[in-house]
Amino acid sequence: MFVEIVTTGSELLLGEIINDNSRFLSEELNKLGYFVIYHTTVGDNPQRMEEVLQTAISRADIIITTGGLGPTQGDMTKEIAAKVLHLPMEYHPELEEQIRRWFCHRHRSMSPNNERQAMAAKGAYIFTNEAGTAPGMAIHQNGKLIVHLPGPPREMRWMYEHRLKLYLLENFGSQGCIKSLILKVYDMGESDMEQAVMDLVKGQSNPTLALYAKPGYVELRITARAATEEAAAALLRPMEYQLQQRLHRSVIAYNKETMAEVLGRTLLSARRTVSCAESCTGGLLGSYITDVPGSSAYFLGSAVTYCDTVKHHILGVSTDTLEQFSAVSEQTAGEMARGSRSLYHADIAISTTGIAGPEGGTEEKPVGLVYTGIDGPWGMKVYKDIYVGDRPEVKRRAAIRAMYYAVVYLLENKE
């Protein structure tokens, strides 16, 4: 099954937004063994869109469009596809009813424009949208399948997962399976990692092994192709075993698992609670931890203290420490962690204090310098790191690293 993904929207051609819809759909369709052979992006221009759809229909079996299903004049994808397929547009009262309910449920009134969203090409199979107002649709013609999905990534993903994926499997079945396993390593650089596994990278065809340097960690991706998911999984196992042998303690996270999820499962299995005290991360650490559903089971809170007086009043960091060593110091990081731990009555506390930049750096305390404190039943640890990147990047790296240190603290004291 050859697939072409057609993304529409002038903002893509202006370079204002990055095209993640094509990436997401490609990743998902490859999992089903479908071959994505082209990505095409075209603007909100009727003639060019028509030509693009004609070309796509001539060279692919399945054409998936995203975008242009909204209520505005710029939204024209389904109308132009209907023209290319010589199909009339039909009004679907049940769709208008759904859209009306969607607005009603949100105590908002539906504008006349939204009625355009209740139109669909004659004979189209409708994908109702529970994540937004724009319905999707699928049209079969001369052995080709044309699919329209909404453009907003959240709605597009929802409709793929809850509608299109099942529809494709029902109509064409799985075309074999591509299965990947990702191992994430946080305490080795890219080149050391290359040294450690290069022979495996070079030696393999199925499964393949690839290395990717990510912010704060290195990703090892094993990918296997087989007729069934079981067969693909069986191909992955021996390679994973070899890698675990070589890297044992270094592999901390798997697949799409985030460091916040790793911290979450580590805390749950250790039956421990955690709190934070944040300066340079400004709340990002607590936000990462609470991105995990159910984190209220182990996360008590975070005291974001952005000035010295507050560090002293709320966390009890001594004025001597602040005067003698300053807020960005090993001593302050330690006292912040201890203060948070007692303020929240937490088992483990994590603190961050540093210079996120772009201003405030000095010779001996440069931008990117961050102290991370961990306080818990097995004593206190403070780490010093210097991160590169702009202000948000330094915050991200510091917050992810802080969770990593907490995980190591828990794992080391487990055995």
Add this chain to the structure above:
Amino acid sequence: MFVEIVTTGSELLLGEIINDNSRFLSEELNKLGYFVIYHTTVGDNPQRMEEVLQTAISRADIIITTGGLGPTQGDMTKEIAAKVLHLPMEYHPELEEQIRRWFCHRHRSMSPNNERQAMAAKGAYIFTNEAGTAPGMAIHQNGKLIVHLPGPPREMRWMYEHRLKLYLLENFGSQGCIKSLILKVYDMGESDMEQAVMDLVKGQSNPTLALYAKPGYVELRITARAATEEAAAALLRPMEYQLQQRLHRSVIAYNKETMAEVLGRTLLSARRTVSCAESCTGGLLGSYITDVPGSSAYFLGSAVTYCDTVKHHILGVSTDTLEQFSAVSEQTAGEMARGSRSLYHADIAISTTGIAGPEGGTEEKPVGLVYTGIDGPWGMKVYKDIYVGDRPEVKRRAAIRAMYYAVVYLLENKE
């Protein structure tokens, strides 16, 4: 000048990496007034790549390819382009010399494969590469320009900025200037906005007006094309004036300005400090506020309180309130804001409490329900919203909306 950007590489079609090369080149070329009309991605497949290049040459004036210039067998872009253009490949000894020096400089030895990188189509203008080994090139034929750039984003960007940009300006000059102005509206839905400005959207060709629905706000983009930046700016002004007249108080942010930046400048001009009390946003509100350089001038901190006892102990939310109305209630939001304001001695305090999901929703308190409290010298306000989206999305929308409410609170009490 119509441009098509052709990105090559199977990893793009597998969804393993996101395509930022197309976005970057589009953004840069639009700055020069060149029209990017298509993005096409094709894999390392000779026949498909040949067809894609033929199509591109037939519909664009300038075709820019990225990727496929490396030393491996999968790298075939320039060979296939030469075939399409009926040009022989020629060996360039000076290129091999440069590549050899590049390796030598890095104390690495050049593999025989790299010699392939010294080949170029007859008559091609060579772009030497100081950021990597793959040279780029430009070929003129029948009034069309075909450009090959390397695939690794760092090398591609370097070659655009140091080679291609100047080459384009020398050969075609600037095609005039495209200038955009973005107005962000937070208190109107996409359809209502459409109603309010549809006549302007329809009536305009230069400047054009476009609407984009973004998480939590609607973006109005005015884009003008002119010979000079001043002329483009002059075209923008009357349209902006008309929009301000129609939407006056609704336009809160401009261009790339984030709500955190708007809150920052509003607080600075009002000479006020702010603190937060966060439950469902988990620290994201504080993190957004501290993404702004210099936010320490007005941001004191945030008390992230993720359980009732902590809400009571740290913020002084009364146990009666928590028992009678629960943590997700107008009353709790209000007491959290008041508690944060006195804890941090802040002028204004912002609180969030809600149900981020996916669990924890009920009939009368569904997932996505968030109460936002604002406490300050002009009294207390509490807002109730229901946000759609997954857990991180609800957090994002709630945090952005909370900053918006604080901005409105400050602006309303300014006059």
